[in-house]
Amino acid sequence: MEAVAAVFLFAAALLSVVEGSPVTLTLERAFPSNHGVELSQLRARDSLRHRRMLQSTNYVVDFPVKGTFDPSQVGLYYTKVKMGTPPREFYVQIDTGSDVLWVSCGSCNGCPQTSGLQIQLNYFDPRSSSTSSLISCSDRRCRSGVQSSDASCSSQNNQCIYTFQYGDGSGTSGYYVSDLMHFASIFEGTLTTNASASVVFGCSIQQTGDLTKSDRAVDGIFGFGQQGMSVISQLSSQGIAPRVFSHCLRGDNTGGGVLVLGEIVEPNIVYTPLVPSQPHYNLYLQSISVNGQFLQINPAVFATSSNRGTIVDSGTTLSYLAEEAYTTFVNAITAAIPQSVRSVLSRGNQCYLITTSSNVDMFPQVSLNFAGGASLVLRPLDYLIQQNYIGEGSVWCIGFQKIPGQSVTILGDLVLKDKIFVYDVAGQRIGWTNYDCSLPVNVSASAGRGRSEFVDSGELGGSTSLCEGPHTLIRMLLLALFMHITLIL
Template structure:
């Protein structure tokens, strides 16, 4: 079977002006005075310097990807995230077709308690996290949710939500604000620095449809859509990461891959701007000389204030 590698890298441009730089030659004009080994060594040094400079300016958050598109193995891709204080690990499906990150509540009445994927689901307990705060209907954070048409006010004044998916399954719960933990690369090195930031996400107390099945149960869904509620939009709106992401989904063997929020300047990585469109999706365009599987992504058009 031919290995299939899916690679997508997207960034949003916001440049109003232009800059002119004068370039000077660092190598002599004579090609005989510089060996190929020297050229390769200098090129590697240049790329290393670019990587150091890029991580010094931009944050890079990396998540390992597990699973496979092969229905006989997983039929989905998921990653691991940590929420709360103390942090707890949750395995969540990566979904570019929705915005909200949600995990299952420990009080959920019909959430699957096991998974045929041999993954033990983790449940979120708002009382067990010292930094968890349930969002009330009167809070300013609830306004964007109500505008999206997915939010509602519960009897006890909490900001609730109902999210419906194309397969007719749905999830309902309350919005919570808590710490989202992630590893970011330290400037000038490949060492990961543990960081955290408060984000808004859903804690589901009710599931319906396919989400009640144990066939593909993980622990929640990481919405990576264009809306203001996506984790990417929340982190980038605060300046914690640039509005750039990339991911590589491995299609052979046991699958897996990598998912990166932030821009990495490295040999072999190409970034492409989003194609302007009136669609609810953002589309990508690639050069014909490269072979890609076309993927649609979507992002927030403006910064959200969280």
Template sequence: METLRVHDRTRNSQILAAVNFPVQGKGNSVVGMYTTIVKLGSPPRDFTVMIDTGSDLLWVSCSSCDNCPQSSGLGFKLNFFDMVGSSTAASILCSDRLCPIGVQGAVVRCPPPTKQCGYTYGYVDNSTTSGVYVIDEMHYDMILGQSSHSGVNTSGTVFFGCSTHQDGGLTETSRAIDEIFGFGPGPLSVVSQLSARGTIPRAFSHCLKGDGNGGGILVLGAVVEPSIVYSPLVPSQQHYYLKLESVAVNGLPLSINPDAFASTKYADRGTTIDSGTALAYLVQAVYDPLIAAINTIVSQYSSPFILEGNPCYPDSTSVDIFPSVSFNFAGGASMDVKPTQYLVHNDLTDAAMWCIGFQKAEIGLQILGDLVLKDKIIVYDLDNQRIGWTNYNCSMPVNVNVTLNKDTKINPRERQSSSISSKLGILSKLLPVIIVAFFLCT
């Protein structure tokens, strides 16, 4: 549990045609992180990336990085992006007026014209990544139909960060990965880039398996399932925030003053949905009555104890006696959380146990992370400014809506010129649409 909290403290201080990506990761692992693989460059190379709905930027480690981890403690080989080794890679120059700045704390170094456009992305925990913006091909599988789920390989031109230096927690081998794949709502995200070109719908979905083998589903497009319920996004935010209105245990609403949901430091934002966070964090006015209600029910059958601040129960305690929890959001949408979706199993040699994974929010920001998002289809419908969900077996196939706005369809045979000049021309037409007023390089 402490390992998960440390991961989240680092993570939270940083404050997913349908395109199909494989998903890896262990839902109950001490890492608390789901990853996928993206293919970049020509010839394409694989990069293992963390699926992160709490940030926008896709960045990878450059071959010229002077302080990047060389290996990962997560069981896979780290790769590095080599611009010279990719025939389709190109630099983004400040003279191109393509330096995207002012987004989520990113600070851009703007050298004299004709120099490569650089960035520094800093985090509250003093971790940083800095590097240069590049443009290249991303290769992916395009889902052609809602029922067949057959796909074809295709590619699209995207720009991303190439990290040449990292500091702080990003350098820890125990959790090192090739890159972070930001799925936030901002203009820098790959979702925004590809949807602005009409390549994909302006939506993405994930379904994270919660068993020990992890895995799941990640598609750029909206999963279609009759039981999905939706809640509107809090407008004008850089992350995905929903308005939480009440909490129930076994169907009975908790006695929580409604002001509790509006008295936090981040009340104007709401509760954020973040796949890069492992646990779930609730403000004290919500956390205390929720934990009390769970303990009252379970203590009739098993005696709880406190371990490092967490309510825990012996491993012999049946999961079936734990109650269900419902988070009720604006629009009448309830997120039902089963015991297996909020309990963390600690496999200690001499004293295995079940611990309640809900945590008290230290900074007043309510976050629903992988703990409660696993074993659910989560749909991020950006066109309609809403998020939807339903419990689901993430080992099963899904139906995906491949309809674009204005009743257009994804064209899986979209071809891009391999010339660098052509790619920069495409990007210059795209960026004024999706970057708005963030170009200040001259």
């Protein structure tokens, strides 16, 4: 113990010299040196301290992103999560249009066995995880899910269960479990640490529709909604991560991007308020303009109600426009392009034949105008998709679709890509700006509330950067020394 105290004193003094202000620090033992201390006591004390640290500090949490928006390739963005003890890896689709994280479980009916995405599919088995437990109907987290329609109760075994039906007709059902989620977190600068937290997630034992197909199969869906059952809400309630998350999805062929629980900080971000008391991320879309000219669309078409409104949904590949506005929008695009561009129909979609000597830059700029003066400016590549080649030309089609009989507008990956999007759930607003998502970004855990810890997201998933010079390296070595001594104790 005397040697340990001496090392602590030396390390603290060295750290003060590195910072440029030599100071002698007096360290006192928390336990007297005249008798031994049981390891159980030390572990209990450390455990209490760790809980206090987690409850008082928000961390930035990083998730790796793979996939692309391109329907001819992947057609979705997905990330990797680690669940259970020992940890197992699962690939899950990033979906801001739903709340719950769920993964395929053993004995699943309809779950695909292989994936065309060249990833190894896994099944979660609660019995093989030493930290797993089932969620009963009396659990407060289950009651919260029942209120938001994300859960229900089985009268037979008092088990918390779920049944989800998605917009494409696919579905899943299963039961809820609680287990550890392991993730990369960052706090106080650029130090990457491994952390874990207990979360409730779905164990899928039945899948239907497109979820059963192997071409784009993943292990599950990661819902980033704002209801109580979402991982965002669960980690926020535990004081581990802020109630804000951000993504920047690359639109090129390599795909990938950035996904963090935290606020990406960029000076050009514009914000618009969320429609309150909605299950999804609904926005107040007020008008659409093409080349600066407002389209003659009744604003009531975009009003939010039980069966209409404008939703931001990363789980949708394309984008959809309310049926009453669709024809006006397509006609405005067609009228704005040169007459040399041939207009064609392909499988009911409005398309255009462009010669090799031309490019899509001749197409007009589109602005989706939202409450608060925030406009989502769309370049041609944000609303056009290349279909195929014909002779010496190529066919480009409008990627916006319409759902017959529906008045809902859905902003999917087609328009979300190549932009920073910030979902400030605590502040009830969403912000965005155009951005090259292959570049690093600054992330804050403060959600616009003053104190910011800016980090380079390019470092979140890997080793700590040493670009800040020897002072940073020495500080990190000293921190490693402190941690090593704590482990010895």
